[in-house]
Amino acid sequence: MSNTIAVGIQWGDEGKGKIVDLLTPDVDIVARFQGGPNAGHTLVIGGEKTVLHLVPSGILHDNTLCLIGNGTVVAPETIVEEMDTLLAAGIPVNERLRISDRCQLILPYHRALDAAREAAKGKAKIGTTGRGIGPAYEDKTARRGIRLIDLVCPELNEKITENLTWTNFILREYFKVPSVERSDVDAVLELARQRLLPLMDDVTLILHERHKAGDSILFEGAQGAMLDVDHGTYPFVTSSNTVSGAALAGLGIGPNMIDEVLGIVKAYTTRVGAGPFPTELYNDSGMDDASGRHLAEKGQEFGSTTGRPRRTGWFDAVVVRHAVRTGGVTGLAVTKLDVLDGLPEVKLCVAYERDGKRIESIPADAAMLEDCTPVYETLPGWQEITFGARSAAQIPVQAKALLKRIEEVCECPVTLLSTGPDREHIIHLQG
Ligand code: GDP
Ligand code: IMO
Ligand code: MG
Numbered sequence: 001m002s003n004t005i006a007v008g009i010q011w012g013d014e015g016k017g018k019i020v021d022l023l024t025p026d027v028d029i030v031a032r033f034q035g036g037p038n039a040g041h042t043l044v045i046g047g048e049k050t051v052l053h054l055v056p057s058g059i060l061h062d063n064t065l066c067l068i069g070n071g072t073v074v075a076p077e078t079i080v081e082e083m084d085t086l087l088a089a090g091i092p093v094n095e096r097l098r099i100s101d102r103c104q105l106i107l108p109y110h111r112a113l114d115a116a117r118e119a120a121k122g123k124a125k126i127g128t129t130g131r132g133i134g135p136a137y138e139d140k141t142a143r144r145g146i147r148l149i150d151l152v153c154p155e156l157n158e159k160i161t162e163n164l165t166w167t168n169f170i171l172r173e174y175f176k177v178p179s180v181e182r183s184d185v186d187a188v189l190e191l192a193r194q195r196l197l198p199l200m201d202d203v204t205l206i207l208h209e210r211h212k213a214g215d216s217i218l219f220e221g222a223q224g225a226m227l228d229v230d231h232g233t234y235p236f237v238t239s240s241n242t243v244s245g246a247a248l249a250g251l252g253i254g255p256n257m258i259d260e261v262l263g264i265v266k267a268y269t270t271r272v273g274a275g276p277f278p279t280e281l282y283n284d285s286g287m288d289d290a291s292g293r294h295l296a297e298k299g300q301e302f303g304s305t306t307g308r309p310r311r312t313g314w315f316d317a318v319v320v321r322h323a324v325r326t327g328g329v330t331g332l333a334v335t336k337l338d339v340l341d342g343l344p345e346v347k348l349c350v351a352y353e354r355d356g357k358r359i360e361s362i363p364a365d366a367a368m369l370e371d372c373t374p375v376y377e378t379l380p381g382w383q384e385i386t387f388g389a390r391s392a393a394q395i396p397v398q399a400k401a402l403l404k405r406i407e408e409v410c411e412c413p414v415t416l417l418s419t420g421p422d423r424e425h426i427i428h429l430q431g
Contacts (some may be wrong), residue, residue: 002259008224009323015335016040030058031248035222040304071250127273204252236275
């Protein structure tokens with residue numbers, strides 16, 4: 001099996017967890033390279049659901065090494081809670097997981113800053129997951145972040161004092177909210193010392209050695225291309241690069257280690273949080289199109305991390321083409337086809353219109369994108385049930401026509417088709 005980067009190519013929640021878990025038996029290593037506990041990756045095995053935020057989605061498999069790379073931001077309490085849930089379910093997580101010595105820690109003051117900023121923005125808020133992601137990546141880039149390795153460095157106390165003094169000043173004086181207690185930070189650091197230091201390793205070195213020995217690697221992205229800090233709908237994005245290129249810097253590997261890029265994409269579109277969404281049909285703030293409600297209800301579109309209702313809309317090929325380009329995507333895994341079952345017709349946005357002009361690519365400015373109207377192609381729907389289908393023969397001709405059109409307009413072959421949340425609900429296609 002080749003080395004594959006699996007990335008989301010819409011606004012997150014495309015079904016990355018399911019696809020990564022499903023492909024894990026073909027690889028030796030699964031590695032996360034960016035993002036943090038803003039991610040919520042769902043795995044369903046025999047009807048039993050597991051939601052992972054930081055632990056890679058290969059963790060349920062024996063003989064698979066799971067790695068968390070330097071590009072990620074790790075919240076000690078979240079990962080320890082996740083590890084405890086897995087341990088209670090009989091998964092020997094300590095044997096299977098290694099965390100980069102260079103990864104950044106999310107500490108309580110990052111979450112306080114995230115919350116204070118969002119509250120201050122009021123209606124203009126980004127709608128972050130509130131997990132402290134932005135402030136943690138800011139500290140990293142500002143070169144004051146606390147990395148896992150810092151837990152064994154003598155200067156840690158001093159660094160924390162400096163960071164906390166600065167953050168508390170901003171919280172108190174600018175945002176007029178309470179400071180973060182030093183004891184709360186120390187408690188998290190102590191937890192990290194006890195539970196994460198034993199798993200700390202040079203992840204880059206492990207990858208290079210295992211690659212040389214012939215092992216294969218699956219790289220697991222978080223979020224999606226449209227949430228990428230450079231290529232997404234800035235500023236309504238997350239604070240990391242989410243495109244496949246981030247796997248290289250986020251793990252310390254070169255492009256020569258990569259064979260394939262799998263773009264994971266829903267058969268429609270969802271978004272959680274604020275920001276432009278041209279094909280939007282349905283949301284909890286007043287948009288109530290019947291097809292959009294069908295997608296939200298049948299797709300059970302609620303955030304895996306925050307439980308917030310997701311906004312829903314038709315498949316947007318302008319978005320997916322942009323993502324295929326920015327990610328060098330070589331194949332598509334189309335998920336949630338079954339959610340379209342029963343719709344009288346299905347729409348596909350192939351371009352936008354703005355000021356009477358046809359637009360085929362994503363404008364750089366969020367306000368301009370907000371201003372775009374979708375140009376739709378309408379295809380016939382189907383009344384057959386595809387839920388749980390495991391062979392192409394079970395897929396109605398109308399659904400096949402939709403997939404063919406997706407391949408054409410996105411300029412990328414569909415290699416996997418997901419027909420339900422369970423690991424078994426999958427069809428491998430030739431592409
Ligand atoms: P991720 O963040 O990309 O891993 O995606 P999430 O786990 O946040 O959201 C995807 C949701 O869709 C989860 O509840 C999955 O169990 C579910 N899911 C994944 N693939 C399918 C599918 O093909 N059909 C249906 N009905 N549900 C799916
Ligand atoms: P997975 O990996 C969907 C969104 C938030 C918000 C924006 C910024 O499960 O696909 P942040 O907390 O990162 O600063 O929030 O990004 N967001 C996600 N949306 N799926 C995710 O992860 C997301 N991670 C962040 O809703 O709009
Ligand atoms: Mg998710």
